[in-house]
Amino acid sequence: MQSALIPRPEGASFWLRDARGAACLLDAPQGPVDHEGLTRFDLKVEDGRIAGLAPLGTAPPEAPSLEGGQAWPAFVDAHTHLDKGHIWQRAPNPNGDFAGAVSSVMADSTAHWAEAEMEARADFALRSAFAHGTTAIRTHLDSEVPLARMSWPLFARLREAWAGRITLQLCSIAPMECLVGEEGAALADLVARSGGVLGMVTRLGGDFAAPLPADFQPMLDHVFALAEARGLDLDLHVDESGETGARALREIAATALRRRFRGQIQVGHCCVLTLQPEAHQRETLALMAEARMRVVVLPMCNMYLQDRVPGRTPRWRGVTLVQEMRAAGIPVSFASDNTRDGFHAYGDLDMLEVYREATRILHLDHPFGAWPRAVTAEPAAAMGLAAGRLSVGAPADLVLFSARHMTELLSRPQSDRVVLRGGRVSDATLPDWRELDRWLQPGPPSPGDAPAR
Known part of the structure; x- marks a missing residue:
């Protein structure tokens, strides 16, 4: 289920208004940091990368808004x-x-x-x-x-x-x-x-x-x-x-x-x-x-x-x-x-x-x-990777939540999250457990499935 509160931006370039994120994941807070360690900001994506982290009100008013929902790096x-x-x-x-x-x-x-x-x-x-x-x-x-x-x-x-x-x-x-x-x-x-x-x-x-x-x-x-x-x-x-x-x-x-x-x-x-x-x-x-x-x-x-x-x-x-x-x-x-x-x-x-x-x-x-x-x-x-931060120039691999506060984020499974890869909404869905049924029978494997050792 996708939440109507979480925008699904389209195109190679766009702004997201009024995001909230952990200040420890930003190069520098763009506004006050609250008692949960969160700060609010506008975020710009261009050509699959984070092009800007700016104070609230920087993004054009027609840009989609997270309404204070959280944005995390992947x-x-x-x-x-x-x-x-x-x-x-x-x-x-x-x-x-x-x-x-x-x-x-x-x-x-x-x-x-x-x-x-x-x-x-x-x-x-x-x-x-x-x-x-x-x-x-x-x-x-x-x-x-x-x-x-x-x-x-x-x-x-x-x-x-x-x-x-x-x-x-x-x-x-x-x-x-x-x-x-x-x-x-x-x-x-x-x-x-x-x-x-x-x-x-x-x-x-x-x-x-x-x-x-x-x-x-x-x-x-x-x-x-x-x-x-x-x-x-x-x-x-x-x-x-x-x-x-x-x-x-x-x-x-x-x-x-x-x-x-x-x-x-x-x-x-x-x-x-x-x-x-x-x-x-x-x-x-x-x-x-x-x-x-x-x-x-x-x-x-x-x-x-x-x-x-x-x-x-x-x-x-x-x-x-x-x-x-x-x-x-x-x-x-x-x-x-x-x-x-x-x-x-x-x-x-x-x-x-x-x-x-x-x-x-x-x-x-x-x-x-x-x-x-x-x-x-x-x-x-x-792992030696340049990932895991909300930084200008980083790939726009993001996870967006409607939850605004940490107690909201950590009180539900957040099954309605929106995942962005390279700035584009991912259409990936969770696989069905039934896919594994053919491999999980208790008997011995068939000859065609013998270990390649």
């Missing part, structure tokens, strides 16, 4: 798993916890993941994200051999097919021990050839007082060496548990500083940091800031998985110290993570939903401040 989603997405109906998590997620997804990948069905699920997800107003996505790809031989070429083709609509970045994910030896070098070479990002998972547990495994630091140094030799950035799944002995985050920061690592490091999850001693927290954050690390937080997925015990109400939200990280100068992004698979039964790659739920879960209001950057400008910077 969203950026810097941590997803498109290879796993939408398998829930075929492979539900039996109890909703992390172990159940690993078991259900591994079994499904062995029995069902084939080129055609993975392409269908990933394309469905990309169409959903595009309709919601996302312009860039980083996806992690399970990269153990032989699966990587099928998934990486497939997603490279999807990246080309979606160029100009969604910028798609590829990142490996595998247990850290898989990056040691010939298999690790081969994976790093594949990532480099594909223009991707090197990623892995740290798996530590136990009690905070327990020493780190003797082989942990040598493996971590080896991962850094693989990236350094190939000029790769790192994007790491870190400390995604409630076990206080999972403290790789500090060691990653210290290793980056010791090695003077020149690439970009993004770390995701970092859940258990909230449960560790405050002195360790402070030391970790200081090292992270010094190492110029970025954090991507997955609030919906981690609330779903962490501290889940059958018949017991969770005592812990499962998310990390985002406010303390921001205060320490560490850039923070929010992202979708998993959608409708064993790690998270819900989600639709709608970054407004991610921002809405992050605000509620993490108390990112009173004031809202600069947190709108966490689904726009910060993930764009993490």
Whole structure:
């Protein structure tokens, strides 16, 4: 449904009158900034780009008006798993916890993941994200051999097919021990050839007082060496548990500083940091800031998985110290993570939903401040993209809402939003779930759908 309150401008050049936007996303406010961090302005588009941000009353009176509705830059989603997405109906998590997620997804990948069905699920997800107003996505790809031989070429083709609509970045994910030896070098070479990002998972547990495994630091140094030799950035799944002995985050920061690592490091999850001693927290954050690390937080997925015990109400939200990280100068992004698979039964790659739920879960209001950057400008910077801001000269990739105030924006799904791509109204619509039915049957795949491994 399209709202009659949201204009649908036509033509290569036009003004939008009386828009409202987050001041933290503009180069400079064009008027007063209210208590929610919002400012009002007129916006000019020429030849697919933002040509002007001007004070109210600058636009001609006949120009369409947002009547104070909000205008956002297109969203950026810097941590997803498109290879796993939408398998829930075929492979539900039996109890909703992390172990159940690993078991259900591994079994499904062995029995069902084939080129055609993975392409269908990933394309469905990309169409959903595009309709919601996302312009860039980083996806992690399970990269153990032989699966990587099928998934990486497939997603490279999807990246080309979606160029100009969604910028798609590829990142490996595998247990850290898989990056040691010939298999690790081969994976790093594949990532480099594909223009991707090197990623892995740290798996530590136990009690905070327990020493780190003797082989942990040598493996971590080896991962850094693989990236350094190939000029790769790192994007790491870190400390995604409630076990206080999972403290790789500090060691990653210290290793980056010791090695003077020149690439970009993004770390995701970092859940258990909230449960560790405050002195360790402070030391970790200081090292992270010094190492110029970025954090991507997955609030919906981690609330779903962490501290889940059958018949017991969770005592812990499962998310990390985002406010303390921001205060320490560490850039923070929010992202979708998993959608409708064993790690998270819900989600639709709608970054407004991610921002809405992050605000509620993490108390990112009173004031809202600069947190709108966490689904726009910060993930764009993490991906090395000039996106996520309302800037003169930027592509007119915008999401328009009839909602004027933040409590209006975050109280409804905003299903009537209008998405502009290159200044033109997008006619993209959300795909029907029924499209996936043929791929989600519980039986074995047909011979024609066998994995191309």
